[in-house]
Amino acid sequence: MKRKKPEIFLERKFEEQLKDWKANPDRLPLIVKGARQVGKTECIRHFAEGRYASFVEINFALQPEFKAITRDGYSAENVIRNISLIEPNFRFVEDGTLIFFDEIQEFPEIATSFKSFAQHGRYDVISSGSLLGIQLKRIESISVGFQEKATMRSLDFEEFLTARGYRAVQLDELYGCLLEGRAFSEAANTALDRLFLDFSTLGGMPEAVERYFVKGTFEGIPAIQRRIVSDYRSDVRKYAEGLDPVRIVNVFESIPAQLAKANKKFQLSHVEKNARYKDYWGCVEWLNDAGIVNVCKAVDFPELPLAAHLDATRFKLYMADSGLLVSMLDEESQEDVRIRRNLGTWKGGLFENIVAEALVKAGAVLAYYRKENSTLEMDFFLRSGDNLVPVEVKAGNTKAKSMRVLLDNPHYKDIKWGIKLVKGNVGFSNGVLTIPQWCAFFLRRLVKEPTLQFIH
Numbered sequence: 001m002k003r004k005k006p007e008i009f010l011e012r013k014f015e016e017q018l019k020d021w022k023a024n025p026d027r028l029p030l031i032v033k034g035a036r037q038v039g040k041t042e043c044i045r046h047f048a049e050g051r052y053a054s055f056v057e058i059n060f061a062l063q064p065e066f067k068a069i070t071r072d073g074y075s076a077e078n079v080i081r082n083i084s085l086i087e088p089n090f091r092f093v094e095d096g097t098l099i100f101f102d103e104i105q106e107f108p109e110i111a112t113s114f115k116s117f118a119q120h121g122r123y124d125v126i127s128s129g130s131l132l133g134i135q136l137k138r139i140e141s142i143s144v145g146f147q148e149k150a151t152m153r154s155l156d157f158e159e160f161l162t163a164r165g166y167r168a169v170q171l172d173e174l175y176g177c178l179l180e181g182r183a184f185s186e187a188a189n190t191a192l193d194r195l196f197l198d199f200s201t202l203g204g205m206p207e208a209v210e211r212y213f214v215k216g217t218f219e220g221i222p223a224i225q226r227r228i229v230s231d232y233r234s235d236v237r238k239y240a241e242g243l244d245p246v247r248i249v250n251v252f253e254s255i256p257a258q259l260a261k262a263n264k265k266f267q268l269s270h271v272e273k274n275a276r277y278k279d280y281w282g283c284v285e286w287l288n289d290a291g292i293v294n295v296c297k298a299v300d301f302p303e304l305p306l307a308a309h310l311d312a313t314r315f316k317l318y319m320a321d322s323g324l325l326v327s328m329l330d331e332e333s334q335e336d337v338r339i340r341r342n343l344g345t346w347k348g349g350l351f352e353n354i355v356a357e358a359l360v361k362a363g364a365v366l367a368y369y370r371k372e373n374s375t376l377e378m379d380f381f382l383r384s385g386d387n388l389v390p391v392e393v394k395a396g397n398t399k400a401k402s403m404r405v406l407l408d409n410p411h412y413k414d415i416k417w418g419i420k421l422v423k424g425n426v427g428f429s430n431g432v433l434t435i436p437q438w439c440a441f442f443l444r445r446l447v448k449e450p451t452l453q454f455i456h
Contacts, residue, residue: 035291154204196438203323259349
């Protein structure tokens, strides 16, 4: 199969996860999930180069003839023999071959062979698929106990900066400023804020990012984003087994308008009149499992453990890639973002989406708090040791009234300090760490530091 090579190579953090997987002598077949076109296939191909004597790639969507490889059973020996019958040019070098099953949502039965491959132990196996939906549950149940899972997402801002030419030592220096509570130089902050504006409009889909760096402009990028969104709609209709695809698409289409509201809680009544939670929660789960959206659940009270207070019936929905969200806006709003560079448009919904995306890509679980019959609301929470750290997102640099209430009221005993993301620089005052918006990708790493001297 002829491969389309990218014009530039985008270094991905996910490759480190693949390296860790390979370094484990007891590794099992790996299932890599993630939304369409986040770069799974290209990352796995790059990982295989120089690490394996042979790389066997099978794409069940483009090469349906390979669905016959299990006709004689699911043992590793039978599968390999039948692969070689279909494609005699493939080489199988013991202890030196990576077999890559791509688009396994088209042939989930291949997972039945994972137990044999795990026990066989002489060939590494990675499988991947886009918009797996409930197919992933089938695949996991088929190969339970004989597979590992990993999730890949579109590029984050740190990967974007790496592609821009920032070296690890430079990024460490930037992080050091946050650790010390020290302001960035005006030149650095201005330059990074400008790049952050580009990234927020662009998003992290590899094809869009690659074109941005190759062309040096945004030429053709909206068309790429619209095509990906259109592909999502098509795939929902194709893979939404057991669910109403129209309902899933309606939830998906409703996200931009719901984020434009002052109260960004996702309301099913705005999707369909008299809609019931039990009829739609499966649609939300499908979009989340497919890597298309990020779900932020409400907590009934902000205290540890946060998971004990999550309320699945109240939630916000964010797009997993902010660039795709921008492409779904009306024409006037897109111009406001792309031309006027106004990310504060649309009641701060875009900034919330950008921060939610950064937190999820860093491994955080999203949660928010809104007190009933009150203006008290907090966008996100992170855990720092025995402390719960509220995170407030500001499109400008206005006062954080809700943050102040949470810090000053002893009723919220687990909250000792908070973080405010602003259009500004680093500062610390009265328990609030203020940091620039572009630093969102550092947040989870920051709160996990055992000691932040300036806070204590």
